[in-house]
Amino acid sequence: MPELPEVEAYRRLAEERALGRVIEEVVAPDAWYLKGGIDAETVATALVGQMFSAARRIGKLLLLDADDLVVGLRFGMTGRLMIDGADAVGELLYTSKADRPEWDRFSLRFADGGGLRMQDPRRLGGVLLDPEEARLGADAATVTLAMLRVALGASTAPLKARLMNQAHLAGVGNLIADEALWRAGLDPRRPAGGLQGADARRLHKHLLGTIADLSDRGGSHTGDLRPHRAPGGRCPKDGTELVRDTVGGRTTWWCPKHQH
DNA sequence: ATTGTGGCCTGCCCGC
DNA sequence: TGCGGGCAGGCCACAA
DSSP states (O other): OOOHHHHHHHHHHHHHHTBTOOEEEEEOOOGGGBOSSOOHHHHHHHHTTOOBOEEEEETTEEEEEOSSOEEEEEOTTTOEEEETTEESOSOOTTSOOOOOGGGEEEEEEETTSOEEEEEOTTOOOEEEESOOGGGSOEETTTOOHHHHHHHHTTOOSBHHHHHTOTTTEESOOHHHHHHHHHHHTOOTTSBGGGOOHHHHHHHHHHHHHHHHHHHHHTSGGGOSSGGGOSTTOBOTTTOOBOEEEEETTEEEEEOTTTOO
16 A cells, blocks of 8 residues: 555656656556546657656655656555566555556556556556646655644644645555554544644654654555554554544544553 | 545455 | 455545
8 A cells, every 4th residue: 555655665766767768658548547637648649759857756646757747646555666577665555466467557668678567456546747746735754843733733633634634744644644643642533733742743753753664664564553453453552452443534543542 | 715425446355 | 166245545526
């Protein structure tokens, strides 16, 4: 399930292997995968003959800068990026590791013979041209405490929902949200705007720490809480049985003893 | 503007 | 052994 750590791995892969190569062909067999009212012909006309000069990332959105446009790649929950057959992320929690031709939703072939592919069994990702980058909030991996306070604002929404709102803070998905709140000892249901002083500082510290740890370990599914997100699971800190509920529309697990 | 809800997509796993 | 239902969740449309 690509969250920020996985997309950052995709970005590095693209930076290493996709820049400076002339695009010779666009293969976009799945019209549903092209977002923003574009079709395969539009994408091909825009991209063929160009090359990428930079690979950027905002939250979970990968941005490839071509000569006169930007390609945005969204991976949803089950998307994978492969370049010349290489995969940046060995394992995704909720997607098959299989590589099937029918799961190729979008591909670019380079003039040198290699190519870039998006594999996505569930078709939850997509391709955008010139995405509106300003619609995304601060990137969660580098957010400062002051920016986090702005992102939380005076919102009455549940803290977890606000953290996952990409317009305010970009890059936090369900697993990272649960892990960071668990580490910070904060109840996912409490109002986002109610965080003061030490609570906000603790959230900031553990949000950055969670993202750094999970990136080092190899993905958003490598959190300390993750193995216990199951019926009967207990808090690895204090042994209390975890609570499962829906918060912000997402399945949420937390420890009723130490998260307040 | 804010917040919450439902639907989309498909593979997988469980119980019958 | 096959089948149906539930589940996973990122994103978006929509309602109030």
